[in-house]
Amino acid sequence: MKRLSLAVIGATGMVGGFFVKVLEERNFPATDLKFYASPRSAGKKILFKNKEYNILALNDDIFNEDIDIALFAAGGDISAQYAPMLAKKGVVCIDNSSKFRMDASVPLVVPEVNADEAKKHDGIIANPNCSTIQSVVALAPLQKAFGIKRVSYTTYQAVSGAGQEGANDLQRGLDGLSHQKFSHPIYNNVIPQIDIFTENGYTGEEMKMIKETRKILGVQDLPVTATCVRVPIFNAHSVSINVELVNTFDVKDVVQVLQNASGVVVMNDWAKGEYPMPITADGKDEVYIGRIRRDESIANGLNMWVVADNVRKGAATNAVQIAELLI
Amino acid sequence: MKRLSLAVIGATGMVGGFFVKVLEERNFPATDLKFYASPRSAGKKILFKNKEYNILALNDDIFNEDIDIALFAAGGDISAQYAPMLAKKGVVCIDNSSKFRMDASVPLVVPEVNADEAKKHDGIIANPNCSTIQSVVALAPLQKAFGIKRVSYTTYQAVSGAGQEGANDLQRGLDGLSHQKFSHPIYNNVIPQIDIFTENGYTGEEMKMIKETRKILGVQDLPVTATCVRVPIFNAHSVSINVELVNTFDVKDVVQVLQNASGVVVMNDWAKGEYPMPITADGKDEVYIGRIRRDESIANGLNMWVVADNVRKGAATNAVQIAELLI
Numbered sequence: 001m002k003r004l005s006l007a008v009i010g011a012t013g014m015v016g017g018f019f020v021k022v023l024e025e026r027n028f029p030a031t032d033l034k035f036y037a038s039p040r041s042a043g044k045k046i047l048f049k050n051k052e053y054n055i056l057a058l059n060d061d062i063f064n065e066d067i068d069i070a071l072f073a074a075g076g077d078i079s080a081q082y083a084p085m086l087a088k089k090g091v092v093c094i095d096n097s098s099k100f101r102m103d104a105s106v107p108l109v110v111p112e113v114n115a116d117e118a119k120k121h122d123g124i125i126a127n128p129n130c131s132t133i134q135s136v137v138a139l140a141p142l143q144k145a146f147g148i149k150r151v152s153y154t155t156y157q158a159v160s161g162a163g164q165e166g167a168n169d170l171q172r173g174l175d176g177l178s179h180q181k182f183s184h185p186i187y188n189n190v191i192p193q194i195d196i197f198t199e200n201g202y203t204g205e206e207m208k209m210i211k212e213t214r215k216i217l218g219v220q221d222l223p224v225t226a227t228c229v230r231v232p233i234f235n236a237h238s239v240s241i242n243v244e245l246v247n248t249f250d251v252k253d254v255v256q257v258l259q260n261a262s263g264v265v266v267m268n269d270w271a272k273g274e275y276p277m278p279i280t281a282d283g284k285d286e287v288y289i290g291r292i293r294r295d296e297s298i299a300n301g302l303n304m305w306v307v308a309d310n311v312r313k314g315a316a317t318n319a320v321q322i323a324e325l326l327i
Numbered sequence: 328m329k330r331l332s333l334a335v336i337g338a339t340g341m342v343g344g345f346f347v348k349v350l351e352e353r354n355f356p357a358t359d360l361k362f363y364a365s366p367r368s369a370g371k372k373i374l375f376k377n378k379e380y381n382i383l384a385l386n387d388d389i390f391n392e393d394i395d396i397a398l399f400a401a402g403g404d405i406s407a408q409y410a411p412m413l414a415k416k417g418v419v420c421i422d423n424s425s426k427f428r429m430d431a432s433v434p435l436v437v438p439e440v441n442a443d444e445a446k447k448h449d450g451i452i453a454n455p456n457c458s459t460i461q462s463v464v465a466l467a468p469l470q471k472a473f474g475i476k477r478v479s480y481t482t483y484q485a486v487s488g489a490g491q492e493g494a495n496d497l498q499r500g501l502d503g504l505s506h507q508k509f510s511h512p513i514y515n516n517v518i519p520q521i522d523i524f525t526e527n528g529y530t531g532e533e534m535k536m537i538k539e540t541r542k543i544l545g546v547q548d549l550p551v552t553a554t555c556v557r558v559p560i561f562n563a564h565s566v567s568i569n570v571e572l573v574n575t576f577d578v579k580d581v582v583q584v585l586q587n588a589s590g591v592v593v594m595n596d597w598a599k600g601e602y603p604m605p606i607t608a609d610g611k612d613e614v615y616i617g618r619i620r621r622d623e624s625i626a627n628g629l630n631m632w633v634v635a636d637n638v639r640k641g642a643a644t645n646a647v648q649i650a651e652l653l654i
Contacts, residue, residue: 150624154481154567156517156556174501188560189606190483192567192618192632197597201578201620223624227567227632229483231558233515240481240519240554242569251528270524279516291519293528297477297550305519305554 004030004327007067009058010074011035011046014164015096018316019073024049026320029327067091069323087123092326094125094319101126101212108215111321112263113140118325125322128216129208130314131155135239136216137287138306141261142254143217147246153209153226156238157194158278159186161310170232191230203228236278237310245300251292254302258289268292276307284309285317331357331654334394336385337401338362338373341491342423345643346400351376353647356654361392394418396650414450419653421452421646428453428539435542438648439590440467445652452649455543456535457641458482462566463543464614465633468588469581470544474573480536480553483565484521485605486513488637497559518557530555563605564637572627578619581629585616595619603634611636612644
């Protein structure tokens with residue numbers, strides 16, 4: 001077995017914990033594993049394939065370690081502090097933060113869509129935004145088969161997208177306590193703001209969906225708009241996608257293209273009341289697509305409903321899939 | 328004071344209860360009031376402006392009563408059974424069900440939008456679908472100022488839209504019990520189906536929004552599409568509206584047009600994190616609009632976020648406003 005040393009940075013966070021879980025589930029062929037977290041978690045233990053590992057404190061000592069691939073799930077500041085230097089030392093860094101996603105020299109990769117981009121890395125590969133990942137998994141096969149003219153996203157995003165603190169905030173609401181993480185109560189409410197507002201009145205999350213979709217689909221001026229909304233559910237994001245295709249299509253051909261697409265599960269038998277929901281996708285690695293129907297209000301218009309586990313396919317699973325491309 | 332006899336049909340239901348509440352709040356100038364419900368509620372009492380009324384059993388005896396205006400909130404079957412006959416006897420029936428909404432001879436009225444239509448009634452006036460009402464209150468001023476080319480709706484609808492049973496189903500989920508009303512659990516989930524599926528893969532709710540928008544805005548072939556989704560909140564619907572206007576516009580002019588619109592509260596200071604949410608609109612009679620921003624993906628494109636109390640403006644308040652137009 002070839003030597004392969006893998007490090008997980010931020011292994012004790014909610015998303016980092018799923019990185020570890022998904023590596024284990026997918027039987028990732030590392031010969032050496034290192035789990036890093038902030039100094040306050042150092043010394044704690046982590047169980048991986050029935051073997052106990054010590055959590056290591058993340059500091060400059062990491063630059064002296066022999067690591068092949070580092071998965072970053074500790075936020076943008078940690079990525080900015082450690083990834084470029086590790087990359088220079090030959091470590092391939094797969095970063096879940098938004099820090100490097102729009103850097104021209106950094107591939108932004110969804111393996112089902114643009115796996116070849118991963119090979120072009122210069123030491124850092126970015127894992128896209130959660131809502132974007134599931135959306136482009138649905139759009140890329142349509143882009144290939146029919147061409148895409150314009151995309152309009154409207155999202156229903158779970159609190160797990162804001163990490164453990166997001167989940168805690170919904171739980172606080174359920175327990176009758178005040179919110180702490182979000183700007184407003186999320187229990188019994190929906191909040192049409194994810195991330196901070198940018199100059200044009202769009203939120204950071206909306207701009208991520210717009211820009212990252214263009215980069216991943218490889219069309220720098222693709223017309224995309226987005227409205228991103230937090231809903232009071234614990235896990236799995238839903239995205240209502242309204243898309244104008246370039247060529248004419250039969251809806252049954254769209255369904256077939258999606259059924260044949262990698263990483264996709266089509267649940268579209270509406271006559272039987274079948275469609276995906278957050279409870280469908282929670283805990284799964286695939287992207288679920290349903291409500292596929294013609295939008296009669298515009299030429300070559302299509303509506304579809306795309307659901308995925310944002311912590312898995314939207315973060316951990318996608319990052320581990322990228323790592324698998326490297327070996 | 329002019330004699331005015333008003334009847335509420337279905338006064339003991341969740342929506343009917345709000346009809347009674349709103350009549351009281353708005354000090355509706357009825358000189359005589361009758362509250363009807365199913366026989367099992369007959370004999371119960373209802374308090375209106377500190378006066379006690381007996382709930383009357385709805386049966387054919389109503390045809391012998393001297394009633395000027397009847398507000399129907401007892402479902403489509405009851406409306407179909409009683410409204411046409413009452414209309415023939417000179418009673419003006421304002422119907423909250425979907426039964427007569429698309430009948431060419433029945434005005435479909437949102438007072439802020441098409442009050443004049445109410446005068447053209449032939450005994451029945453229909454109260455539109457809840458999501459549609461709040462949407463056209465936002466769209467009509469833009470139609471007048473800039474023209475509307477196409478509308479795409481994506482909704483976040485509260486369980487109160489399914490009446491008391493809908494609210495009970497969310498409560499059951501919160502209490503750890505199984506769902507009974509909806510096809511799937513609504514607690515910790517979102518359901519992309521409201522009403523039954525129609526032949527084209529759209530749900531009844533989506534087709535209501537499409538057809539009723541066209542009728543109320545008076546453009547029979549207006550391109551409209553919709554995706555309607557139930558979210559786990561008790562009350563107040565949100566609609567993300569993506570609209571293409573006919574003429575060019577400055578966003579600040581759009582904001583001003585909406586600020587000057589009747590029945591609208593604009594909450595759009597995004598730099599201060601201001602936007603409406605269900606908790607903003609719950610218990611209110613106005614339509615709240617925010618997140619007003621240009622959609623750069625298409626010519627003259629606009630995104631906005633429209634929230635209203637679906638039981639009030641989406642049902643009871645709108646019906647009572649229609650009744651007020653008649654006096």
